[in-house]
Amino acid sequence: MxxxxxxxxxxxxxxxxxxxxxxxxxxxxxxxxxxxxxxxxxxxxxxxxxxxxxxxxxxxxxxxxxxxxxxxxxxxxxxxxxxxxxxxxxxxxxxxxxxxxxxxxxxxxxxxxxxxxxxxxxxxxxxxxxxxxxxxxxxxxxxxxxxxxxxxxxxxxVLADVGLLGLPNAGKSTLLSAVSHARPKIADYPFTTLHPQLGVVDIGHSSSFVIADIPGLIEGAAQGTGLGIQFLKHLKRTRILLHLVDIAPIDHKDLEQGVREIERELSHFEPSLADKERWLVLNKIDTVSQEMALEIESELKEKLSYRGQVYRISALTGAGCDKLTNDVMNRLLRIDEAIKAELENRESGAQDLDRVWDQVLQQ
The missing domain is CATH 2.70.210.12 (GTP1/OBG domain)
Known part of the structure; x- marks a missing residue:
């Protein structure tokens, strides 16, 4: 693909x-x-x-x-x-x-x-x-x-700036449609996304970034199970991964297990993908109370030993989406500035771009 x-x-x-x-x-x-x-x-x-x-x-x-x-x-x-x-x-x-x-x-x-x-x-x-x-x-x-x-x-x-990760039905397509003009297929059953979908998120003041939604990953995706393998290779050049997690899955699947499952598939396909900057995004907070959302977040961070920032959003209602996209844009701008500064300090210039890119993204 x-x-x-x-x-x-x-x-x-x-x-x-x-x-x-x-x-x-x-x-x-x-x-x-x-x-x-x-x-x-x-x-x-x-x-x-x-x-x-x-x-x-x-x-x-x-x-x-x-x-x-x-x-x-x-x-x-x-x-x-x-x-x-x-x-x-x-x-x-x-x-x-x-x-x-x-x-x-x-x-x-x-x-x-x-x-x-x-x-x-x-x-x-x-x-x-x-x-x-x-x-x-x-x-x-x-x-x-x-x-x-x-x-x-x-x-x-297209080299997307941001990639959306998550289990089937995590709300990736809903988020893509909420923050961009993309109109992917959305339904209440898994694997509604059959092909990678692109959207341009316009922040204003001539600032925008490309976000990509890929088919939901399941166990064995790195070996070809499911649909996600078709796009995993394209994630290698994204700069940030947004890992969407359904905060209250209908099947009551353990959230930690779901996150670990995605991490394993990334590692199996390409070890560097697992080390790429990845933000945890708890979706569908409209389905639980604020107190429960905070409790779930705290418990999940403890189990994962996660020290990064967690975003709580509702792709359906738009709650928290503006802060998420603005923070993503600011981070991308800082990455661009770091890459530019690093290249200016090297005599070899653009010939080192791929290596500089990888080094900056790992910082």
């Missing part, structure tokens, strides 16, 4: 400007000759990798992009203005292919990297280009060429 965000757009490069047909006519130069200038080249279209973008959601609203046409030539050997290039910002890791032939055009992996996807049309030539010793008054010009037009498919292999 590849975890991708996709969009299809049409790009139309600018047409080249037409060449000009003109002859010089001045008072003292009645036979001045041809002076028609060339047109300008049409504008090209480039995809530009921009850090900070993490989805292709914007392309669902604007489906067509057109660069400026080149201006036509003019008399007195004046060239037309070149059409402005169009730069389209895309997230790092975007893969571009022709939607009709499936031919891979290229990808952008570094901030600021440009990829030419539609070249502007060539300029037309004015009649001044065709004068010769045998043709002193050419009336020939050429029109500007049409720019490239293509239907492109954009694919982004």
């Amino acid at each position: 590849k975890f991708v965000d996709e969009a299809t757009i049409r790009v139309i490069a600018g047409k080249g400007g037409n060449g000009c047909l003109s002859f010089l006519r001045e008072k003292f130069r009645p036979n001045g000759g041809p002076d028609g200038g060339d047109g300008g080249n049409g504008g090209s279209i480039y995809l530009v990798a921009k850090s900070g973008l993490n989805t292709l959601a914007d392309f669902r609203f604007i489906r067509q992009y057109r660069a400026k046409n080149g201006a036509g030539g003019a008399g007195k050997d004046r060239f037309g203005k070149k059409g402005d290039d169009l730069l389209i910002a895309v997230p790092l890791g975007t893969i571009v292919s022709d939607a009709q032939t499936n031919e891979i055009i290229g990808d952008v992996t570094k901030a600021g990297e440009r990829l030419l996807v539609a070249e502007g049309g060539r300029r037309g030539l004015g009649n001044a280009n065709f004068k010769s010793s045998t043709n002193r008054a050419p009336r020939r010009t050429t029109p500007g060429k049409m720019g490239d037009e293509r239907l492109m498919k954009l694919e982004l292999k």
